[in-house]
Amino acid sequence: MGRGARGIFVAAWPVIVLSLLLVAIVVAAGYASPSVQRVITEMLIRVVIVVGAYIFIGNSGVLSFGHVGFMAIGAYVTAWLTIPVAQKPYVLPDLPAFLASAEWANLPAALAAGAAASFIALVFGAALMRLSGIAASIGTFAMLVIVQTVFSHWDEMTGGASSLYGLPTYTTMTVALAWAVVTMVAAFAYQQSNSGFRLRSSREDPVAAASFGVNIHRERLTAFVVSAFFVGIGGVLHAHFLGIVVASSFFLATTFLLIAMLVIGGISSLSGAVIGVVVVSLLAELLRRAEGGIDLGVFVIPGGPGLREVGLAFVMLVILVFRPNGLMNGREIGLPRMVRLRPARDGGPILKSSESSE
Amino acid sequence: MNIAAQHIVDMLSVGGLYALMALGIGLIFGIMRLVNFAHGELVMIGGYAIWLIADLPGPLIVVLSLAIVAIFALAMERIAFRPLRDASPATLLVAAFAVSYFLQNLAMLIFGARPKPFTFADGLIENVVVFGLRVPQLQILSLVLTILALAGLALFLKRTRMGVQMRAAAQDFRMARLVGIPANRIIALAFLVSGILAWVVSLIYAAQIGQLSPTMGLQPVIIGFVATVIGGLGSLTGAAIGGFVVGCLSVGLQIMLPGDLREFREAFLFAALLLVLLVRPAGIVATSALKERV
Numbered sequence: 001m002g003r004g005a006r007g008i009f010v011a012a013w014p015v016i017v018l019s020l021l022l023v024a025i026v027v028a029a030g031y032a033s034p035s036v037q038r039v040i041t042e043m044l045i046r047v048v049i050v051v052g053a054y055i056f057i058g059n060s061g062v063l064s065f066g067h068v069g070f071m072a073i074g075a076y077v078t079a080w081l082t083i084p085v086a087q088k089p090y091v092l093p094d095l096p097a098f099l100a101s102a103e104w105a106n107l108p109a110a111l112a113a114g115a116a117a118s119f120i121a122l123v124f125g126a127a128l129m130r131l132s133g134i135a136a137s138i139g140t141f142a143m144l145v146i147v148q149t150v151f152s153h154w155d156e157m158t159g160g161a162s163s164l165y166g167l168p169t170y171t172t173m174t175v176a177l178a179w180a181v182v183t184m185v186a187a188f189a190y191q192q193s194n195s196g197f198r199l200r201s202s203r204e205d206p207v208a209a210a211s212f213g214v215n216i217h218r219e220r221l222t223a224f225v226v227s228a229f230f231v232g233i234g235g236v237l238h239a240h241f242l243g244i245v246v247a248s249s250f251f252l253a254t255t256f257l258l259i260a261m262l263v264i265g266g267i268s269s270l271s272g273a274v275i276g277v278v279v280v281s282l283l284a285e286l287l288r289r290a291e292g293g294i295d296l297g298v299f300v301i302p303g304g305p306g307l308r309e310v311g312l313a314f315v316m317l318v319i320l321v322f323r324p325n326g327l328m329n330g331r332e333i334g335l336p337r338m339v340r341l342r343p344a345r346d347g348g349p350i351l352k353s354s355e356s357s358e
Numbered sequence: 359m360n361i362a363a364q365h366i367v368d369m370l371s372v373g374g375l376y377a378l379m380a381l382g383i384g385l386i387f388g389i390m391r392l393v394n395f396a397h398g399e400l401v402m403i404g405g406y407a408i409w410l411i412a413d414l415p416g417p418l419i420v421v422l423s424l425a426i427v428a429i430f431a432l433a434m435e436r437i438a439f440r441p442l443r444d445a446s447p448a449t450l451l452v453a454a455f456a457v458s459y460f461l462q463n464l465a466m467l468i469f470g471a472r473p474k475p476f477t478f479a480d481g482l483i484e485n486v487v488v489f490g491l492r493v494p495q496l497q498i499l500s501l502v503l504t505i506l507a508l509a510g511l512a513l514f515l516k517r518t519r520m521g522v523q524m525r526a527a528a529q530d531f532r533m534a535r536l537v538g539i540p541a542n543r544i545i546a547l548a549f550l551v552s553g554i555l556a557w558v559v560s561l562i563y564a565a566q567i568g569q570l571s572p573t574m575g576l577q578p579v580i581i582g583f584v585a586t587v588i589g590g591l592g593s594l595t596g597a598a599i600g601g602f603v604v605g606c607l608s609v610g611l612q613i614m615l616p617g618d619l620r621e622f623r624e625a626f627l628f629a630a631l632l633l634v635l636l637v638r639p640a641g642i643v644a645t646s647a648l649k650e651r652v
Contacts, residue, residue: 061448127633127636131635132639134391134393134448135635137448138587141580141583142632149622149625149628260456263452306466310467313457313459317457324442324449
């Protein structure tokens with residue numbers, strides 16, 4: 001295709017639309033109450049996490065239950081690096097000297113935390129990516145349990161099951177928006193890269209991809225490592241949003257939410273990942289408000305803890321049954337008809353989008 | 359010597375429990391490529407069912423609680439999984455995850471998140487002496503139940519018409535349908551059998567941990583999964599072997615790890631399992647179930 005400014009604009013169209021959508025939400029929330037702004041900030045953090053996970057799950061088609069573990073790694077590494085030196089003796093008295101004396105700036109600490117998550121992904125991935133799809137999914141589950149067990153018992157480094165506090169709370173709506181856009185651009189760039197195309201071809205048909213010389217193991221590992229970096233960053237943002245880090249928050253409930261968002265939006269396109277986060281966040285917020293009970297006039301649905309989760313699980317099942325490929329059905333947001341030069345790129349089957357690779 | 363024998367009894371009883379879990383999961387996977395996350399919730403439901411009707415006479419408790427678990431097992435197949443039968447394994451896995459989460463939180467809505475004490479026939483905690491070993495009665499009962507369930511399952515699968523049909527379906531579902539095995543009936547039957555296995559686990563497991571909570575099914579289901587993967591997804595023999603391997607590893611780690619590392623046992627256990635997978639990516643009993651059909 002023509003590589004002029006117009007070509008890039010057309011190629012990057014889905015990312016531009018999605019970024020504008022998030023910017024519009026943030027601008028609108030600027031006029032709303034602080035509590036609404038917190039909800040929006042949380043949503044943007046989830047965009048980073050879910051799009052980060054999408055880089056691997058969406059492109060490879062291998063479901064991962066372990067990505068929340070990368071969040072935990074990101075959160076703890078940034079906690080070690082950014083909790084003020086004066087406060088560390090109270091929070092983590094037994095920290096090794098080089099960490100006890102470390103007080104990094106926020107951005108380098110975040111990048112280091114992402115890199116740490118990537119490194120762990122490389123170690124685990126080297127083993128896990130050799131497994132076939134379903135077995136690999138269950139293997140990532142083992143990884144999550146390992147990470148969870150280590151962080152919740154490693155007293156001198158993590159304070160065990162108690163929480164770490166004193167992290168600077170710098171994750172504002174703007175910071176979260178910036179990272180969300182960076183993550184989306186990175187995810188889109190990866191998915192349009194040669195490596196991304198090879199991985200997606202293996203998702204559509206592993207046997208055919210392998211017969212064309214695609215090294216599925218290597219492509220999956222690449223995506224796993226890249227994906228872990230951004231999920232780690234998501235963990236960093238989450239930690240600096242709350243100001244505390246607790247190991248137990250990085251386990252199955254979070255994993256479920258992450259997967260629900262991916263599935264509801266549609267697991268195999270970037271637009272699906274982002275739309276899923278927006279829709280589920282909205283739904284979760286509504287259900288959270290309903291936890292006190294819903295008054296339907298005629299009768300009252302009793303609320304209580306668990307209602308939000310029951311509702312989310314129910315919606316997810318309904319979507320799975322009636323729209324197995326999610327709300328976006330595996331497609332990216334298309335160009336409006338007026339500007340369209342050729343059929344829009346499509347996040348679905350690889351054969352349809354390969355014609356536009358050159 | 360005595361200690362060694364005691365450890366072996368521990369390994370067998372833990373391994374047997376895990377094998378029951380793995381078989382319940384493996385049976386469903388073999389037939390419809392569904393990794394049934396919600397199997398753990400059947401265990402949880404079994405526990406709560408027994409607790410709810412604990413005042414009734416013994417035989418009635420057994421029949422009713424078994425019926426409740428069976429109904430849930432059949433209902434989840436009919437409502438959630440049947441419409442998705444032709445979906446990809448990944449979609450099915452997500453659906454099972456959703457069913458599991460749904461039931462877990464439904465239990466939380468109904469019974470509250472706080473654990474409920476579960477005492478199942480108090481006298482069972484006392485020790486009895488068998489062959490010079492002091493063994494809690496509960497452990498003996500667990501072992502007997504496990505052996506009965508495993509033997510019953512083996513007999514059912516090898517000797518009955520339905521069982522043979524089920525094994526055929528587990529080996530090649532499409533071929534089995536072509537020779538006239540009714541798909542709906544065999545899948546429903548598989549869920550029924552896995553429900554019964556889950557019920558046996560719930561009896562033993564709830565009595566062992568002594569309490570009920572909405573998330574109590576999680577631990578056994580995670581172990582059960584790993585056991586099926588280690589044993590070789592798609593093979594029932596593999597699932598049983600996998601269960602015993604994981605049980606022995608788990609008890610072995612508990613014995614051999616020094617005190618301050620013992621709290622990391624889970625991490626060591628799962629790391630060891632990942633190592634096994636590195637050596638044999640297809641599991642101990644490799645089947646064709648995981649290979650792409652061309």
